[in-house]
Amino acid sequence: MKASSSCVVVLLWFAAAAPMLAQQRTTAALPAAPTAKATANADLTGNWVSFVTEDWRFRMVTAPKGDYTSVPLNAEGLRVAETWDWQKDLAAGLQCKAYGAANLMRMPTRLRISWQGDNALKVETDAGTQVRVLSFGARPALTRAVATRGVRPWQGTSVAEWESTSVPASGLAILAIPKAPPSYAMKVVTTGMRAGYLRTNGVPYSENAVVTEYFDTLTHTNGQEWLVVTTVVDDPTYLQQPFITTSHFKREADGARWRPTPCEIVPPTRGPRPVPPTGYRPQQPRG
Amino acid sequence: MPTDISPTMSARLGCRQLFCLLAAVLLPAQLASAQIDISGEWGSRLHEDLGYRGTGPALGEYVGLPLNDAGRQKASSWDASILSSVEEQTKPHPGQYAMRGPGTNLRITKEFDPFNGALVAYTIAGTYGRADRTIWMDGRAHPSEFAEHFWQGFSTGRVERNKLIVTTTHMKAGWVLRNYAPSSNKAVMTEYFVRHGDMLTMTTVLDDPVYFEEPLVRTQTWVFSPNLGVDTRRFFEAVEEISGRAADYVPHNPLGTRQDGFAKDLALPFEATQGGSHTLYPDYLPRLRQLIAGQTSALSPSPIPGTVASPFAGVVIRGAIPVNDEVETLQVRPGLFMLVVAGSNVTVQIGKDGVLVVDAGIAAASDKLLRAIRRLSDGPIRFVINTHFHEEATGGTTALVKAGGPRTPAGGYGPFPSTVANGTSVVAHDNVNMRLGSAVPKPTEDALPTSTFSEARKDMYVNGEPIEVWSAPAAHTDGDSVVYFRKSDVVSAGGLLDTSRYPVIDTAAGGSLQGIIAGLTKIIEITIPERNAIGGTLVIPGRGFICNEMDVVEYRNMLVIVRDRVQDLVRKGSTLQQVKAAGVTLDYDGVYGETSGPWTTDMFIDAVYREASARVGGRP
Numbered sequence: 001m002k003a004s005s006s007c008v009v010v011l012l013w014f015a016a017a018a019p020m021l022a023q024q025r026t027t028a029a030l031p032a033a034p035t036a037k038a039t040a041n042a043d044l045t046g047n048w049v050s051f052v053t054e055d056w057r058f059r060m061v062t063a064p065k066g067d068y069t070s071v072p073l074n075a076e077g078l079r080v081a082e083t084w085d086w087q088k089d090l091a092a093g094l095q096c097k098a099y100g101a102a103n104l105m106r107m108p109t110r111l112r113i114s115w116q117g118d119n120a121l122k123v124e125t126d127a128g129t130q131v132r133v134l135s136f137g138a139r140p141a142l143t144r145a146v147a148t149r150g151v152r153p154w155q156g157t158s159v160a161e162w163e164s165t166s167v168p169a170s171g172l173a174i175l176a177i178p179k180a181p182p183s184y185a186m187k188v189v190t191t192g193m194r195a196g197y198l199r200t201n202g203v204p205y206s207e208n209a210v211v212t213e214y215f216d217t218l219t220h221t222n223g224q225e226w227l228v229v230t231t232v233v234d235d236p237t238y239l240q241q242p243f244i245t246t247s248h249f250k251r252e253a254d255g256a257r258w259r260p261t262p263c264e265i266v267p268p269t270r271g272p273r274p275v276p277p278t279g280y281r282p283q284q285p286r287g
Numbered sequence: 288m289p290t291d292i293s294p295t296m297s298a299r300l301g302c303r304q305l306f307c308l309l310a311a312v313l314l315p316a317q318l319a320s321a322q323i324d325i326s327g328e329w330g331s332r333l334h335e336d337l338g339y340r341g342t343g344p345a346l347g348e349y350v351g352l353p354l355n356d357a358g359r360q361k362a363s364s365w366d367a368s369i370l371s372s373v374e375e376q377t378k379p380h381p382g383q384y385a386m387r388g389p390g391t392n393l394r395i396t397k398e399f400d401p402f403n404g405a406l407v408a409y410t411i412a413g414t415y416g417r418a419d420r421t422i423w424m425d426g427r428a429h430p431s432e433f434a435e436h437f438w439q440g441f442s443t444g445r446v447e448r449n450k451l452i453v454t455t456t457h458m459k460a461g462w463v464l465r466n467y468a469p470s471s472n473k474a475v476m477t478e479y480f481v482r483h484g485d486m487l488t489m490t491t492v493l494d495d496p497v498y499f500e501e502p503l504v505r506t507q508t509w510v511f512s513p514n515l516g517v518d519t520r521r522f523f524e525a526v527e528e529i530s531g532r533a534a535d536y537v538p539h540n541p542l543g544t545r546q547d548g549f550a551k552d553l554a555l556p557f558e559a560t561q562g563g564s565h566t567l568y569p570d571y572l573p574r575l576r577q578l579i580a581g582q583t584s585a586l587s588p589s590p591i592p593g594t595v596a597s598p599f600a601g602v603v604i605r606g607a608i609p610v611n612d613e614v615e616t617l618q619v620r621p622g623l624f625m626l627v628v629a630g631s632n633v634t635v636q637i638g639k640d641g642v643l644v645v646d647a648g649i650a651a652a653s654d655k656l657l658r659a660i661r662r663l664s665d666g667p668i669r670f671v672i673n674t675h676f677h678e679e680a681t682g683g684t685t686a687l688v689k690a691g692g693p694r695t696p697a698g699g700y701g702p703f704p705s706t707v708a709n710g711t712s713v714v715a716h717d718n719v720n721m722r723l724g725s726a727v728p729k730p731t732e733d734a735l736p737t738s739t740f741s742e743a744r745k746d747m748y749v750n751g752e753p754i755e756v757w758s759a760p761a762a763h764t765d766g767d768s769v770v771y772f773r774k775s776d777v778v779s780a781g782g783l784l785d786t787s788r789y790p791v792i793d794t795a796a797g798g799s800l801q802g803i804i805a806g807l808t809k810i811i812e813i814t815i816p817e818r819n820a821i822g823g824t825l826v827i828p829g830r831g832f833i834c835n836e837m838d839v840v841e842y843r844n845m846l847v848i849v850r851d852r853v854q855d856l857v858r859k860g861s862t863l864q865q866v867k868a869a870g871v872t873l874d875y876d877g878v879y880g881e882t883s884g885p886w887t888t889d890m891f892i893d894a895v896y897r898e899a900s901a902r903v904g905g906r907p
Contacts, residue, residue, distance in 0.1 A: 052568070052569075061555065214488075216488075218490060244510075246335070246488055
């Protein structure tokens with residue numbers, strides 16, 4: 001009896017208060033949604049430099065044509081890769097073809113990351129003097145080049161979000177709304193890129209490629225901060241499976257070593273084709 | 288309306304509901320704190336460095352590594368034919384490389400405390416050669432620096448923000464590429480695991496100042512793949528590959544070997560293929576291109592653009608053994624212990640017969656040693672075995688003998704009247720007795736051996752265990768013994784083995800490098816690893832950490848390699864100064880070298896040089 005009386009009181013209170021609350025909503029401005037900058041739990045901004053301890057011979061030099069080791073190219077990808085001619089690219093002014101979003105983080109470069117407003121991060125590279133804008137929230141409008149001339153940008157358009165950290169609800173947890181733990185990583189999905197190279201020796205990706213990246217930071221025991229970018233390239237046109245690489249960058253105190261250079265094509269090394277040649281073989285010998 | 292719920296029961300239900308509500312609120316908070324779970328089956332993605340991780344790198348291909356000169360020297364002296372030796376065949380990939388190895392699909396399993404359900408550990412299977420590993424999650428401390436080392440080391444993990452951070456110590460001397468670009472047993476590895484949906488990414492930071500100019504950072508990625516084929520084949524078996532080799536044959540390349548095949552094959556400048564910190568940054572590109580274009584040849588490394596004062600600042604590397612005031616006790620087997628006394632090791636066996644001690648530590652620490660022994664057993668101290676005559680083996684003998692009670696000579700009963708019927712018997716090679724007996728001032732009677740031998744072996748049976756005491760002729764001194772506990776399967780190596788420094792070669796007392804090598808080779812002949820070149824027979828060194836066969840092999844091989852290098856130079860007529868300048872020990876100095884103290888690297892090279900000169904008839 002007592003319980004049912006209490007319920008009635010609560011319902012009446014809500015009924016009386018509802019119009020008043022609605023009025024407040026209309027007269028007072030809604031609190032603005034927190035910005036990406038305000039909700040950041042990881043500091044990605046600053047100066048970073050590539051530390052090329054992986055795929056050195058594909059990143060620090062241009063590998064010989066035909067050396068596609070590690071890249072899961074499909075038959076069409078292999079065919080297109082075999083048509084690569086660096087001199088033709090040079091003549092056609094396609095020096096930036098390896099500096100697109102699908103490979104930019106693999107280039108030996110310095111990064112300068114800064115907030116552009118409250119909801120976008122700007123990533124600049126001194127290698128190739130490229131700029132990526134990672135926009136939180138809505139997909140950014142087409143660039144002027146795309147709108148006017150139909151030319152896709154090397155960096156495509158990138159949508160960023162603080163990675164979802166959903167909490168598995170189990171047992172009694174379903175009775176309450178689980179509070180998601182803070183996100184410490186940024187997820188970026190990039191589409192609309194101009195076709196380019198996954199490696200400087202002409203390993204292709206197509207305009208259909210979708211690049212998903214995860215930006216993580218860590219601080220090692222010696223105090224050195226690292227930025228770790230995991231890149232997943234999905235390209236059904238040229239790849240058998242998503243191409244996954246992880247690139248790491250060391251934080252630098254300042255931009256003293258920032259040396260912008262234009263996109264360039266470096267001729268491949270004169271080495272012989274690798275034997276056995278080409279491509280990705282899922283079943284590698286062990287040992 | 289009739290009801291069968293009493294007011295008391297109603298109140299109880301209310302409490303229960305309240306409890307449920309609280310639990311519902313609190314549970315998510317608990318889950319939120321454990322953001323990463325790495326368990327499951329994970330498929331490797333070899334989209335980086337497939338050539339190295341699959342078919343393997345070329346000799347001399349060190350690109351992408353921050354190797355220092357010592358690292359390069361060790362790598363270039365490696366001869367792949369060493370893998371045909373029986374001891375080397377069963378090695379799995381070491382912790383420094385295993386997670387990066389070829390096609391490493393993983394099965395990661397959680398182990399829970401059966402009583403409270405807490406996560407105790409992750410176990411990882413699937414790495415090459417069954418390099419199974421355990422990551423302890425229960426907050427336990429890392430073991431003593433004197434504890435045994437394993438291929439996978441000892442790993443502990445903790446969750447911080449969205450990462451599982453794993454710290455690994457106690458790894459064996461290993462490699463980071465399969466062309467034997469090296470990593471030392473002093474390396475500390477930190478792994479940062481992070482999950483993004485069904486992807487598991489691990490960033491590895493390997494701190495190894497012995498062989499790197501700055502920490503090596505690499506990443507690996509796996510994709511969640513339930514029901515994956517994980518390689519858990521049986522452990523390796525050693526077989527005879529090449530018969531007829533001498534027991535101490537150690538294939539290696541001569542000092543100064545230039546592994547340039549890779550550079551030639553890919554038309555890369557040799558310098559660029561040799562690694563080094565400066566080759567890993569974009570700043571190296573201009574020079575690299577000049578080298579490729581043949582526009583420059585002189586080596587002038589660009590400065591490392593590091594942003595911390597020292598890349599290795601804050602890294603705790605276990606170096607030379609500190610002379611500790613306290614005695615550290617490590618159990619080696621049931622009834623068998625290693626006691627670390629003022630920097631040197633004492634072996635203590637306890638049982639129904641009483642106490643047997645191998646080496647007595649220095650005199651100044653004998654009280655502490657006795658107290659430590661008494662914490663293990665209050666039985667009579669029956670035997671002290673001195674493995675050589677130096678202070679760290681004999682200094683505490685008098686105190687131990689006194690603690691053993693009055694001696695009753697066995698005089699007249701049997702052919703050796705000096706032997707002891709009651710009290711403590713002191714066992715040593717005959718030459719120990721001679722050297723102690725001729726010492727000035729002469730030691731007390733209690734300090735002298737009562738039971739000596741001059742043949743190859745003396746047999747004992749104490750505490751239900753057969754014990755062999757071998758002579759190691761002309762090794763550390765001219766009176767060394769090695770003690771083998773046959774039932775415990777433990778060897779006490781005395782002065783022949785010192786994992787913290789080069790072996791002391793007391794040439795004035797009849798010691799020789801060749802004798803040490805022979806003694807270590809004999810130890811290797813009797814040691815048997817349990818599996819994958821770990822475990823099995825354990826070896827207690829005179830100083831340093833508990834070893835198994837592979838650690839003794841590493842140490843013996845180091846001595847053979849240094850001997851051969853010095854010998855080669857002596858044959859070419861090099862002076863002692865030229866030998867030192869050639870860096871004959873450069874690749875080992877970070878592990879064993881000392882520039883001060885009673886036994887320095889210089890003194891070691893002096894001794895090796897004199898011996899080599901005598902052997903090849905070169906200049907002294």
